[in-house]
Amino acid sequence: ETGVTQTPRHLVMGMTNKKSLKCEQHLGHNAMYWYKQSAKKPLELMFVYNFKEQTENNSVPSRFSPECPNSSHLFLHLHTLQPEDSALYLCASSVVGGGTGELFFGEGSRLTVL
Amino acid sequence: DQQVKQNSPSLSVQEGRISILNCDYTNSMFDYFLWYKKYPAEGPTFLISISSIKDKNEDGRFTVFLNKSAKHLSLHIVPSQPGDSAVYFCAASMEYGNKLVFGAGTILRVKS
Numbered sequence: 001e002t003g004v005t006q007t008p009r010h011l012v013m014g015m016t017n018k019k020s021l022k023c024e025q026h027l028g029h030n031a032m033y034w035y036k037q038s039a040k041k042p043l044e045l046m047f048v049y050n051f052k053e054q055t056e057n058n059s060v061p062s063r064f065s066p067e068c069p070n071s072s073h074l075f076l077h078l079h080t081l082q083p084e085d086s087a088l089y090l091c092a093s094s095v096v097g098g099g100t101g102e103l104f105f106g107e108g109s110r111l112t113v114l
Numbered sequence: 115d116q117q118v119k120q121n122s123p124s125l126s127v128q129e130g131r132i133s134i135l136n137c138d139y140t141n142s143m144f145d146y147f148l149w150y151k152k153y154p155a156e157g158p159t160f161l162i163s164i165s166s167i168k169d170k171n172e173d174g175r176f177t178v179f180l181n182k183s184a185k186h187l188s189l190h191i192v193p194s195q196p197g198d199s200a201v202y203f204c205a206a207s208m209e210y211g212n213k214l215v216f217g218a219g220t221i222l223r224v225k226s
Binding site for chain 2: 006056101103
């Protein structure tokens with residue numbers, strides 16, 4: 001239990017569906033992140049939120065839409081995805097400039113796009 | 115352009131021996147380096163870190179070495195145990211506690 005909870009753990013969707021991934025952190029951190037892990041590739045940073053403000057969008061296609069309503073919750077809205085978007089999506093949180101310095105990860109949401 | 119590289123996709127070691135995992139980076143602005151461990155169907159968990167002002171950090175069986183001039187770091191696990199079998203990711207950051215850039219990972223298998 002890392003204090004970062006992701007739901008759902010598994011999601012299968014068609015290319016025309018709209019779905020959302022949810023992340024919640026119970027650690028009092030001020031930054032939250034979405035990473036994508038594809039097979040045999042590095043974890044790719046997608047989005048960064050510091051104090052609810054998006055500070056980075058790492059050239060992510062617009063079919064991925066993040067939302068951070070408060071410093072404890074982060075969403076990733078998905079629409080008209082492609083099969084190559086199938087991957088493990090990981091949420092993480094941290095204390096920027098302080099704390100223990102590391103990012104705490106959730107267990108991930110395994111997404112399959114048919 | 116990968117800023118953090120783990121050139122060995124996998125490593126197999128006998129139980130009780132030393133495991134050495136290597137990582138190279140290209141961005142000289144990185145100031146903080148971490149190792150994460152990942153089991154299947156779980157998120158990465160933090161293992162050990164080192165800041166650029168040090169060249170070694172030790173925590174139990176795990177030691178991380180940093181060679182800034184070579185832009186190289188390594189993780190040593192001694193002695194290796196079967197439970198250490200996992201994927202190990204090297205990561206780097208320019209700011210303490212801020213976004214991490216990851217390598218592709220090395221699969222470690224410790225044989226009993």
